[in-house]
Amino acid sequence: MATAMVEAAIFQGLSWNPLADLRELFAYPFMVNALEAGTIVAVMGGVIGWFMVLRRQTFAGHTLSVIAFPGAAAASLAGLPLAVGYFGFCGLGALALAGIAGSRRSLSAESAAIGSLQALALALGFLFVSLYHGVLNGLDSLLFGTFLGITGRQVTVLLAVAAAAVALVAIAARPLFFASVDGDVARARGVPVRALGFGFLLVLGLSVAETSQITGALLVFALLVTPAATAHQLTPRPGLGIALSVTLALAVTWLGLALAYFSIYPVGFYVTSLSFGLYLLVRVSRALASRRRTTGRLALEAA
Amino acid sequence: MSRLGALAPRAKPAGAATSTAVAFDRAAARLGGRTIWSDVSLTVAEGDFVAVLGPNGAGKSTLINAILGLLPLAAGTASVLGRPPGDSKGLIGYLPQRRSFDTGTRIRGVDLVRLGLDGARWGVPLPGLPSHKRDAARVGEVIELVGAIGYARQPIGELSGGEQQRLLIAQALVRRPKLLLLDEPLDSLDLPNQAAVAALVRRICEEEYVAVLLVAHDINPILGYLDRVVYLAGGNAIEGAPQEVITSETLTRLYGAPIEVLRASDGRLVVVGQPEAPFVHGDRHG
Numbered sequence: 001m002a003t004a005m006v007e008a009a010i011f012q013g014l015s016w017n018p019l020a021d022l023r024e025l026f027a028y029p030f031m032v033n034a035l036e037a038g039t040i041v042a043v044m045g046g047v048i049g050w051f052m053v054l055r056r057q058t059f060a061g062h063t064l065s066v067i068a069f070p071g072a073a074a075a076s077l078a079g080l081p082l083a084v085g086y087f088g089f090c091g092l093g094a095l096a097l098a099g100i101a102g103s104r105r106s107l108s109a110e111s112a113a114i115g116s117l118q119a120l121a122l123a124l125g126f127l128f129v130s131l132y133h134g135v136l137n138g139l140d141s142l143l144f145g146t147f148l149g150i151t152g153r154q155v156t157v158l159l160a161v162a163a164a165a166v167a168l169v170a171i172a173a174r175p176l177f178f179a180s181v182d183g184d185v186a187r188a189r190g191v192p193v194r195a196l197g198f199g200f201l202l203v204l205g206l207s208v209a210e211t212s213q214i215t216g217a218l219l220v221f222a223l224l225v226t227p228a229a230t231a232h233q234l235t236p237r238p239g240l241g242i243a244l245s246v247t248l249a250l251a252v253t254w255l256g257l258a259l260a261y262f263s264i265y266p267v268g269f270y271v272t273s274l275s276f277g278l279y280l281l282v283r284v285s286r287a288l289a290s291r292r293r294t295t296g297r298l299a300l301e302a303a
Numbered sequence: 304m305s306r307l308g309a310l311a312p313r314a315k316p317a318g319a320a321t322s323t324a325v326a327f328d329r330a331a332a333r334l335g336g337r338t339i340w341s342d343v344s345l346t347v348a349e350g351d352f353v354a355v356l357g358p359n360g361a362g363k364s365t366l367i368n369a370i371l372g373l374l375p376l377a378a379g380t381a382s383v384l385g386r387p388p389g390d391s392k393g394l395i396g397y398l399p400q401r402r403s404f405d406t407g408t409r410i411r412g413v414d415l416v417r418l419g420l421d422g423a424r425w426g427v428p429l430p431g432l433p434s435h436k437r438d439a440a441r442v443g444e445v446i447e448l449v450g451a452i453g454y455a456r457q458p459i460g461e462l463s464g465g466e467q468q469r470l471l472i473a474q475a476l477v478r479r480p481k482l483l484l485l486d487e488p489l490d491s492l493d494l495p496n497q498a499a500v501a502a503l504v505r506r507i508c509e510e511e512y513v514a515v516l517l518v519a520h521d522i523n524p525i526l527g528y529l530d531r532v533v534y535l536a537g538g539n540a541i542e543g544a545p546q547e548v549i550t551s552e553t554l555t556r557l558y559g560a561p562i563e564v565l566r567a568s569d570g571r572l573v574v575v576g577q578p579e580a581p582f583v584h585g586d587r588h589g
Contacts, residue, residue, distance in 0.1 A: 172425065173427050174422055174424055174425070174428065175422060181408070181415065182474075184399035185398070188395070189393075189422065191423050236410055
């Protein structure tokens, strides 16, 4: 029934009256739920993503998002809510990654082990989907996200988990920052560097599980990595960087949801394209600015 | 004339009794079942500038880790600032051996220095609190002390090795430590920067009255600024004034192999015959 309503809305398209269009966005409960869920996920992804990029753990984050896919597939196979699969598998995945990080000495051995885990997760996901041959059209929303049919109860769960994760990161903010940029000194000062690394992976797992429910397993990067990486490019100040990361994640989520509502293309595509466009813009303008500085200096030296 | 002779006696703060910053008594360290050094006894007085010298693999960084309490002693006893190692973390400034921050590190020097002050504290820093202003003032003070005002607000990855090293020393100093442990701070610096950082450490030693243990490869850039040296070699250690320790007789005894210390005309010391880099004859004649 909800789908029929959505299709009716989609076929109306834009009225090109901004106020009317904005009012229409909030007219349907499913859209209000999607906007609420998107807002929660964007705030959480902005904060946690900033630390993930700082710690250079984007590969671990990506692996967790791939692990979310068999989680969701297994949940639909077992007839459980998708959220159970997302949180369960991402939590277990974070434990596995923490175990790998704890036991391996060299970085290359660690990334090889994480890569193997990633391949296994994809294979498992495909197996579960094959076993569940009933509704295969659910596959693309597992992988690439959907904003349809988010219930009020789901929003409440998202809010509770996000609030807990952001609160944990806020409490550990300074020691986590210290351990991330200057581990040896932090350890000598009595900061529990290993425990923080372990805890952060768990929070990252929760965050990926949440983000997957909006953007799909494969497009988690659009909210978790790209806004954070853009913020790191824009400012080296930690407080300002986190605020920017959250702002950018919110902007691309809201805009992506609105665009998806008024068009026939999926929300994951818009969120990803928008955040990638922003990242590209910042990288290019920074590269141009630094080239201008260098040529200016060369001209000065030549004079 | 030797540069050692030019060393002026240092003023101590009035009323400060000389006490020991670090004392090891017949201490031994083992790593992975291998004894790194044993029977090491040494004393570092408060406010002393001490160099830790020795060939690669002699256990210089191991000594630092033992003082920090990160590596328990296999034998003997140690006291650091009057307590067992590891019990006075807040009173020790530590600069680990490291290469440097790469250009991708988007962290400002001033934030890194500040982490030295409040990085172990939980919770989010609130800009309005008086403690926040006090901390910011102290961070500004040490950045001025090491002469890094000009570049402390730039991302540290974009700075030169010498500039990074000054900021890292500021980070180690920011909590007003009684003991400063610097692991190879002169490594990867060019000669003028080595001399400048050595002079800076000497000035800190005097102005802040801190005991400094500085691990170094080469004694020459710091020779003129030192009070004492600890020389680690052959699983053992000798401690004393530089002119007593860096001699042919003492080092020959320590290494258990013939060592010659030569003095160049400009006062630089050259240690010849260290077993770590033996001259290998080709076997064509043999």
